[in-house]
Amino acid sequence: MYIIGFDYGTRRIGIAIGQTLTATAHPLTIVSVKKKQINWAHITTIIQEWQPDALVVGLPKHADGSDNTITAAVRRFSWQLQGRYQLPVHTIDETLSSVAAVEKMLSSPFLKKKNRKNLDAFAAQIILETWFTECHK
Numbered sequence: 001m002y003i004i005g006f007d008y009g010t011r012r013i014g015i016a017i018g019q020t021l022t023a024t025a026h027p028l029t030i031v032s033v034k035k036k037q038i039n040w041a042h043i044t045t046i047i048q049e050w051q052p053d054a055l056v057v058g059l060p061k062h063a064d065g066s067d068n069t070i071t072a073a074v075r076r077f078s079w080q081l082q083g084r085y086q087l088p089v090h091t092i093d094e095t096l097s098s099v100a101a102v103e104k105m106l107s108s109p110f111l112k113k114k115n116r117k118n119l120d121a122f123a124a125q126i127i128l129e130t131w132f133t134e135c136h137k
Contacts, residue, residue: 005128014120027121058094
């Protein structure tokens, strides 16, 4: 089964693809968000291409577990994904996923150009790998 992971941001949404059989994930792409408008056509193309069985969205929280300023927007994005694609959508705490993504990105021999945009796809990979480890047994 394929699972697609999302790292939601107000300017970019990082996307990763993973397989339940191997419980591995890989950064896939970035979807742009312009003037608070998500590029749903790009997401639809990815969903159609990979035909995932479920979606996982990183849910940002403060260290104490309380919501932060973007948590409500991420929940709304999760509901929109479920409504548009009729797939199960799981959320998982993404605390420190960006820190782990920076470390993973900088150590990757496959990246020729290490830039900020790639970070979002790597964060989606971390989110998906965390979900495989903590939630999908």
